[in-house]
Amino acid sequence: MSGWVPHYTESKVEQRYSHFKIPLKHEVKYILTDIEGTTSSISFVTETLFPYFNERIEQLKELIHLPVVKQAFEETKQLAKELDGETVKTTDEIIAKLKSWSLADKKITPLKTLQGVIWDEGYKSGALKGHVYADVAPLLEKWTKEGRKAGVFSSGSIAAQRLIFGYSEAGDLTQYFSNYFDTTTGGKREVETYRHIAISLHMNPENILFLSDITEELIAAKTAGFQTIQLVREGNTPHWDKVVSSFNEVDQLIQH
Numbered sequence: 001m002s003g004w005v006p007h008y009t010e011s012k013v014e015q016r017y018s019h020f021k022i023p024l025k026h027e028v029k030y031i032l033t034d035i036e037g038t039t040s041s042i043s044f045v046t047e048t049l050f051p052y053f054n055e056r057i058e059q060l061k062e063l064i065h066l067p068v069v070k071q072a073f074e075e076t077k078q079l080a081k082e083l084d085g086e087t088v089k090t091t092d093e094i095i096a097k098l099k100s101w102s103l104a105d106k107k108i109t110p111l112k113t114l115q116g117v118i119w120d121e122g123y124k125s126g127a128l129k130g131h132v133y134a135d136v137a138p139l140l141e142k143w144t145k146e147g148r149k150a151g152v153f154s155s156g157s158i159a160a161q162r163l164i165f166g167y168s169e170a171g172d173l174t175q176y177f178s179n180y181f182d183t184t185t186g187g188k189r190e191v192e193t194y195r196h197i198a199i200s201l202h203m204n205p206e207n208i209l210f211l212s213d214i215t216e217e218l219i220a221a222k223t224a225g226f227q228t229i230q231l232v233r234e235g236n237t238p239h240w241d242k243v244v245s246s247f248n249e250v251d252q253l254i255q256h
């Protein structure tokens with residue numbers, strides 16, 4: 001029996017996952033990518049970016065003169081009432097509300113805007129460098145050269161998206177993105193948001209490929225007619241009909 005190889009087990013596994021490898025049905029003209037868990041690690045967001053904001057949140061008090069901060073504070077007051085039934089009035093109360101949302105990883109627009117404001121100084125001073133997986137930049141470059149367009153859809157604000165890719169470990173990747181979408185377009189788990197995105201891109205949904213690690217986001221995009229692939233980086237488990245672990249594998253599923 002020495003040297004015996006269990007072919008049976010291996011082929012069963014291959015059979016079970018073979019549907020993951022069927023190429024996408026429609027031409028991919030546009031690649032729309034999520035950030036956290038897709039281009040970049042979840043740990044960079046939760047263990048570096050969020051704590052960076054939480055530790056510096058008091059600095060917002062000195063930035064109230066900025067229109068972006070003033071408006072986000074007003075929105076925080078309104079949303080504290082609407083979402084949590086709380087009356088929030090003073091600056092200290094606003095900051096406390098924002099901190100509780102941040103610690104709970106709430107994807108609430110004024111919080112995401114203000115995180116971007118604080119991260120701006122971090123990236124520009126060199127204290128922060130955006131994490132991107134090693135396979136991301138080469139494939140963005142390849143797809144762009146092939147005449148495809150790429151865009152970003154994240155809960156992080158558009159300003160924050162430009163920062164993570166503009167000051168990334170792989171250099172300035174903003175050159176590869178034609179569009180950025182955040183929660184001001186709509187929630188990432190809502191079908192209507194993806195319909196809006198397709199309309200604003202003037203594209204047939206079926207020609208847009210959406211990449212994400214989150215099943216609920218993939219369901220919403222697929223329902224809107226997008227092609228979809230789930231990225232399974234470290235710490236995530238596959239829950240979709242097309243699953244890959246890198247952008248190289250995404251490329252293998254695109255028809256050339």
Ligand SMILES: CSCCC(=O)C(=O)COP(=O)(O)O
Nearest residue numbers: 035036154155156160161164
């Ligand atoms: C723009 S980088 C920070 C990402 C972020 O704030 C976030 O909430 C992650 O959301 P995503 O939709 O990219 O999973």
Ligand SMILES: [Mg+2]
Nearest residue numbers: 034036037213
């Ligand atoms: Mg994600």
